[in-house]
Amino acid sequence: MTTALRRLRNYIDGEFRDAADGRTTEVVNPATGEAYAAAPLSGAADVDAAMAAAEAAFPAWRDLIPAERQKVLLKIADRFEERAEELIAAESENCGKPVALVRSEEIPPMVDQIRFFAGAARMLEGRSAGEYMAGFTSIIRREPVGVCAQVAPWNYPMMMAVWKFAPALAAGNTVVIKPSDTTPASTVLIADIIGSVLDELGHSRGVFNVICGDRETGRLMVEHKIPAMASITGSVRAGMQVAESASKDLKRVHLELGGKAPVVVFEDTDIPKAVEDISVAGYFNAGQDCTAATRVLVHESIHDEFVAALAKAASETKTGAVDDEDVLYGPLNNANQLKQVKGFIERLPAHAKIEAGGEQVGDKGYFFAPTVVSGLKQDDEIVQHEVFGPVITVQSFSDEKQAVEWANGVEYALASSVWTKDHARAMRMSRSLDFGCVWINTHIPLVAEMPHGGFKKSGYGKDLSAYGFDDYTRIKHVMTSLDG
CATH class of the missing domain: 3.40.309.10 (Aldehyde Dehydrogenase; Chain A, domain 2)
Structure with a gap:
């Protein structure tokens, strides 16, 4: 690896870190075909550290009232706007995308989507409490699922990261997200933005973690014992592998796997x-x-x-x-x-x-x-x-x-x-x-208000909308006796 390459790092528990074993992979600008950065090729030790950080941060984040999580997400959206030119530059270099189109077609919807889920945090819905058996009242609690292992694709690295972390954080989950090995730069920048907001507002920076790596890194994330949910946007083959891996300990799975419209x-x-x-x-x-x-x-x-x-x-x-x-x-x-x-x-x-x-x-x-x-x-x-x-x-x-x-x-x-x-x-x-x-x-x-997701080999689960938000929650029935 040449010294001229910019060094990207994982973001774990509020710290930027190299891979534990020092391995890296080159990141290529597709507009030139030339490498411009080196990113961590994370292994089991890195995944363990990120999952442990997310697990440790989960109870306090889960127990926040929704209005407090909303404040965080609104601040993240504001910071996306403030640092838009940095995000545009990173995504353009990541993907070779025209700068003007990233500015007009990606930044505004991403900011809007984060703000939508900030509002959704305060709109948890369930059936009303009632008596369905004499002498007992039943209520529904909608709760976060826990730590979410998320894998984003290379076609829209920034936007797909937003589609994953925004509903997950809004619902009270903590996140470990892996960008594609070909497009990690903008996700690492997002980690810097989110980490600074969490720090400013007094929350654990372990709420949001970024792990760079390849398919093996993703497999380690999905098979790890800590996450309660695995979410991936990618190919049908990748989705089937994730579903198979997650089935070993019955993780919840959220898949968006491509199409042929x-x-x-x-x-x-x-x-x-x-x-x-x-x-x-x-x-x-x-x-x-x-x-x-x-x-x-x-x-x-x-x-x-x-x-x-x-x-x-x-x-x-x-x-x-x-x-x-x-x-x-x-x-x-x-x-x-x-x-x-x-x-x-x-x-x-x-x-x-x-x-x-x-x-x-x-x-x-x-x-x-x-x-x-x-x-x-x-x-x-x-x-x-x-x-x-x-x-x-x-x-x-x-x-x-x-x-x-x-x-x-x-x-x-x-x-x-x-x-x-x-x-x-x-x-x-x-x-x-x-x-x-x-x-x-x-x-x-x-x-943002309408769901995105398919059927058949396009996967299951919804992105965006209240339906996408619901996917990051679980339902609990609570029944109490009226006899005291």
């Missing part, structure tokens, strides 16, 4: 408007979004016109440097992801046609051109499996029944959209589509 476009759609919105929703963040609009199903009567318009939009979509305000997206996150996206294109069947893109851009970094592929069949690999890149596929359907069958005919079930001016059709489709979210004449907007 169908975009069903009917013949009465406003084609220019739909193409504009769908291309943005498909290419934003280089398509590295589990809700991305990457699988278009278009009615056969407008197929050719729609494909031509979509290919034109792709050719006008720009990827490039982080300081270029005209780009829609930056690079793919890492060399392996670039290889994966290239592989899908290289393995396209003979009947597929690349209408736009299909190649790497530039001679450094992991940039890939906005791509449109048509002529595809339902059982093609690129239709059935998540590409997680700036690639939009197009299929042609004949009627509503076939559209529903093909839309639902994948193993993922996270998000979907329907494009039509027919209200009754939109309502039928929203009922028939087997996905956790159905957008109508739009695709990808999210709000």
Whole structure:
């Protein structure tokens, strides 16, 4: 490891620490393909220390009245705003994301989401107390689950960290969170922000801990005896491994595992408007979004016109440097992801046609051109499996029944959209589509008040909303005799 690399550290019990055995891993800026930092490659001793710190901090944090936890979260949100430029710089370097888009599309919603959960802390709900057996009163207590082991992904390192720690802390849990080994920088900065707030307000800094490392580190976290809950946003394979590991001691599990969102476009759609919105929703963040609009199903009567318009939009979509305000997206996150996206294109069947893109851009970094592929069949690999890149596929359907069958005919079930001016059709489709979210004449907007989460191999549990908050609580029945 060269001395020129910036040194990142774990954050355990209020202290920044190297890995106990001194191991590190290089962190690469995907816009350049060059290493810029060294992060701890944490092992069992580091995980033990972080879990012990979170366990020790839990009783006092759990026993705070909700208003006190709310104060902490509101202060964290304020500090995110105050240190926004630091967060933007860290995330841009982490991911190669355009600076202007991190500033406009990530900081405001993250701050809003933290403030939402600050309010949710004071809105714990349960059924009213009552007598369901003569001489006894029953009440419901909603309590935190305990220490939460959380693993965040590399596509939105900052925002996904917020989605995990904000509801967990609001509900009274303590946290050990691991960022992806390719994107630890912004999470380490978040630790500095949260730690300073906890310190200022007189709370144990062991409430929030960050462990850097790889898949083995994550496995050690999930299999550790202290956490009561494991939460991961990641691949289906990773989610299945977490569920298997957590089952050994029956930990609660919260999984958000990717998607293959169908975009069903009917013949009465406003084609220019739909193409504009769908291309943005498909290419934003280089398509590295589990809700991305990457699988278009278009009615056969407008197929050719729609494909031509979509290919034109792709050719006008720009990827490039982080300081270029005209780009829609930056690079793919890492060399392996670039290889994966290239592989899908290289393995396209003979009947597929690349209408736009299909190649790497530039001679450094992991940039890939906005791509449109048509002529595809339902059982093609690129239709059935998540590409997680700036690639939009197009299929042609004949009627509503076939559209529903093909839309639902994948193993993922996270998000979907329907494009039509027919209200009754939109309502039928929203009922028939087997996905956790159905957008109508739009695709990808999210709000803190509404849940995000899927079915099937997209996992279970909800992020955001009161439903996401409830996932970090447990329910206790208390019954008392009225005889004294």
